[in-house]
Amino acid sequence: MTPAARLSATIEVIEAIDSQRIPAAKALKEWGTAHRFAGSGDRAAISGLVYDVLRRQASSAWIMDDDTPRSRLLGMLKLERGMNSDAIASLCDGGRFAPEPLTDGERQALASRSLLDAPPHIAGDYPQWLDVYLDEAFGDDRAAEAAAMACRAPLDLRVNTLKAKRDKVLGSLQHLGVTATPWSPLGLRIMLGADARNPGIQAEEEFIKGAVEVQDEGSQIAALLSGARPGEQVIDLCAGAGGKTLTLAAMMQGRGRLIATDRDKRQLAPIHERLSRAGVHNAEVRTPKGEDDPLSDIRASADLVLIDAPCTGTGTWRRNPDAKWRMRPGALDIRLKDQAEVLDRACALVKPGGRVVYITCSVLPQENSGQIRKFIGRHPDFSVIPPSQTASVLWARTDDFLAAVYVSDEGLLMTPRRTGTDGFFVSILTKR
Numbered sequence: 468m469t470p471a472a473r474l475s476a477t478i479e480v481i482e483a484i485d486s487q488r489i490p491a492a493k494a495l496k497e498w499g500t501a502h503r504f505a506g507s508g509d510r511a512a513i514s515g516l517v518y519d520v521l522r523r524q525a526s527s528a529w530i531m532d533d534d535t536p537r538s539r540l541l542g543m544l545k546l547e548r549g550m551n552s553d554a555i556a557s558l559c560d561g562g563r564f565a566p567e568p569l570t571d572g573e574r575q576a577l578a579s580r581s582l583l584d585a586p587p588h589i590a591g592d593y594p595q596w597l598d599v600y601l602d603e604a605f606g607d608d609r610a611a612e613a614a615a616m617a618c619r620a621p622l623d624l625r626v627n628t629l630k631a632k633r634d635k636v637l638g639s640l641q642h643l644g645v646t647a648t649p650w651s652p653l654g655l656r657i658m659l660g661a662d663a664r665n666p667g668i669q670a671e672e673e674f675i676k677g678a679v680e681v682q683d684e685g686s687q688i689a690a691l692l693s694g695a696r697p698g699e700q701v702i703d704l705c706a707g708a709g710g711k712t713l714t715l716a717a718m719m720q721g722r723g724r725l726i727a728t729d730r731d732k733r734q735l736a737p738i739h740e741r742l743s744r745a746g747v748h749n750a751e752v753r754t755p756k757g758e759d760d761p762l763s764d765i766r767a768s769a770d771l772v773l774i775d776a777p778c779t780g781t782g783t784w785r786r787n788p789d790a791k792w793r794m795r796p797g798a799l800d801i802r803l804k805d806q807a808e809v810l811d812r813a814c815a816l817v818k819p820g821g822r823v824v825y826i827t828c829s830v831l832p833q834e835n836s837g838q839i840r841k842f843i844g845r846h847p848d849f850s851v852i853p854p855s856q857t858a859s860v861l862w863a864r865t866d867d868f869l870a871a872v873y874v875s876d877e878g879l880l881m882t883p884r885r886t887g888t889d890g891f892f893v894s895i896l897t898k899r
C-alpha cells in the first residue's frame with residue numbers, strides 16, 4: 468500500500484470506531500480481515516496512524532475546526548507527525564486509493580490554526596468531564612500533564628536479577644537499541660516508532676530464558692518502593708498477570724514466602740508461566756475457588772501486603788488512548804469502592820510493624836491521596852511512611868526522583884511529564 472492509501476484506510480477505521488462505537492483494536496482487526504492483501508507493514512502503519520488520531524482526537528478537531536474522521540487525521544498529521552500543509556497535500560492528492568485533495572478551508576486551517584487559545588481539555592486531549600478531576604490533580608499544569616499522557620510510550624523492560632545483570636542484558640539487546648532507563652536500576656528502554664511495530668521482544672533469547680520482562684519503569688519503581696526483603700512474608704493481593712509479583716520475587720532473592728492472589732482467577736492465568744520462566748521458587752499462587760477466601764489461614768502475619776489496586780488506569784492513557792475516550796464517570800465510583808474494599812482486606816493480613824503498599828496507575832486524587840485519607844480515617848492504627856524514607860531504593864537517583872515526582876502527605880505520584888513513566892501513585896503505610 469502507498470502512504471496515501473494507508474491514510475484512506477485510517478479514515479475508514481476511524482469511521483468504523485465512531486459509527487459502530489467499537490474499540491480501536493476490534494476495528495483494526497475487522498479492517499484487516501476485510502483487506503487481506505494488506506501486509507504486516509501496512510497493518511502496523513495503519514494501526515500507528517489510528518492510535519495517533521485517538522491520541523490527538525480533541526486537539527486535531529480543534530485545529531481543523533471540524534471533528535470528522537478525515538479532519539482529525541489531517542490535524543493529527545500536523546500536530547503529532549509534524550507535517551506541514553504542503554506535505555499533507557502531496558499525500559492527499561485524490562489519486563487512486565488516496566484521500567481527496569485538501570479543500571481551501573483545510574489548507575487554511577492547517578496553515579493558520581493553533582492550540583494557543585484552546586481550553587485545557589482540548590490542548591491536553593482528554594474528555595471534558597474529567598477536567599474538574601485533572602484540575603484538582605495538576606491545577607494550571609493539567610493541559611501540559613495530559614498532553615504528555617497523550618504521547619506515545621516507549622517499551623520498557625525489567626532485568627530479572629534472579630537471572631541476569633542489567634549491564635550484560637544491555638549489551639546483548641543492543642541490536643534493539645536498548646538504553647538504561649533513567650530511574651529504575653533494573654530498567655531498560657526501547658523507543659518505538661510511529662508505525663506501532665512491536666520489536667518482538669518475546670522472541671529474544673534473553674526474554675525466553677527469563678532474563679527480562681516487559682514492565683513500565685513506573686511499575687518497576689512502584690514495586691521497588693515497597694522495600695520487599697529476602698526472608699519476609701509478602702502478599703501480592705491484586706497480583707493479576709504478575710508484573711509486580713515478579714519484581715517482588717527478584718527483590719526477595721528466592722528467600723522468604725511470596726503469596727500471589729487476585730479476586731479474579733482469570734487474571735491470574737498468565738502468572739504461572741511467568742514465574743516459572745523467571746526462575747521464581749518461593750512463590751505460591753492462591754487461585755480463588757468459589758466464595759472461599761484463599762488467604763483465610765493468614766492472620767496478621769505478613770511483613771508486606773502489596774495492593775496493585777484496580778483503578779481507572781488514567782496513568783496508562785499513553786499506552787491506550789482509546790480507553791481515555793471510552794471512560795465513563797460511573798467507572799470511577801466502581802473503582803473507588805473496589806479500592807476501599809481491598810485496602811480494608813489488607814489490614815487483617817499485615818502484622819503490627821508491617822507495611823501495606825498501595826499502588827494505582829491513576830493520576831486522579833480520589834483514587835490516590837483521597838483513598839488513603841479515608842483509609843486512615845477508618846484505620847487510625849495505620850500511618851504513612853514518608854516517600855523520602857523509602858525512595859532510597861533508587862540509589863544515586865533518589866534526590867532527583869523525589870524532586871521530579873509530586874509528593875503529598877499520602878504518597879508520591881509519577882507522571883509521564885515528570886518522570887517519563889506511566890502515571891503511578893504509591894503510598895506506603897505501616898501498622899502500628
Ligand SMILES: C[S@@+](CC[C@H](N)C(=O)[O-])C[C@H]1O[C@@H](n2cnc3c(N)ncnc32)[C@H](O)[C@@H]1O
Pocket residue numbers: 704705706707708709710711712728729730731734775776777778805808809
Ligand atoms: C492493576 S491490576 C493488577 C496488575 C498486576 N498486579 C500486574 O502488575 O501485572 C488490578 C487487579 O486487581 C484485581 N482485583 C480487583 N478487586 C480486587 C479485590 N477486591 N481483591 C483482590 N483483587 C482484586 C483485578 O482482578 C486485577 O487483576
